[in-house]
Amino acid sequence: MNAEITFLPSGRKAVVRAGTSVLDAARRAGVPIRTRCDGKAACLMCKVTTSGEGLSPPNENERRKLAGLDESGMRLACQTKVTGRAVVEIPEDPLRAAVRQQLMRQAEEDKLW
Numbered sequence: 001m002n003a004e005i006t007f008l009p010s011g012r013k014a015v016v017r018a019g020t021s022v023l024d025a026a027r028r029a030g031v032p033i034r035t036r037c038d039g040k041a042a043c044l045m046c047k048v049t050t051s052g053e054g055l056s057p058p059n060e061n062e063r064r065k066l067a068g069l070d071e072s073g074m075r076l077a078c079q080t081k082v083t084g085r086a087v088v089e090i091p092e093d094p095l096r097a098a099v100r101q102q103l104m105r106q107a108e109e110d111k112l113w
Contacts, residue, residue, distance in 0.1 A: 054086030
């Protein structure tokens with residue numbers, strides 16, 4: 001049985017076998033998700049925001065690691081399995097966000113001249 005996942009904000013989609021982790025689906029779709037532990041739920045860098053159905057419920061390990069964040073839709077991509085149609089939002093990389101903010105500040109300063 002196949003499952004479909006859509007990654008936001010890129011809008012990329014992937015059709016994967018049901019039971020594939022969100023992290024593996026993202027890799028197949030060419031969507032970067034930060035991780036250091038290669039899917040062992042140790043680094044907690046692969047946090048994503050989920051909405052709707054089509055994903056496995058959080059397992060005990062994931063619930064313990066997220067400590068309540070799972071109630072707001074936050075999940076670990078390495079522990080979450082795709083079971084149907086799902087939508088996952090990938091947060092912006094912190095380094096990219098810092099560079100973007102600096103460039104925006106610089107552009108605002110340039111407007112003053």
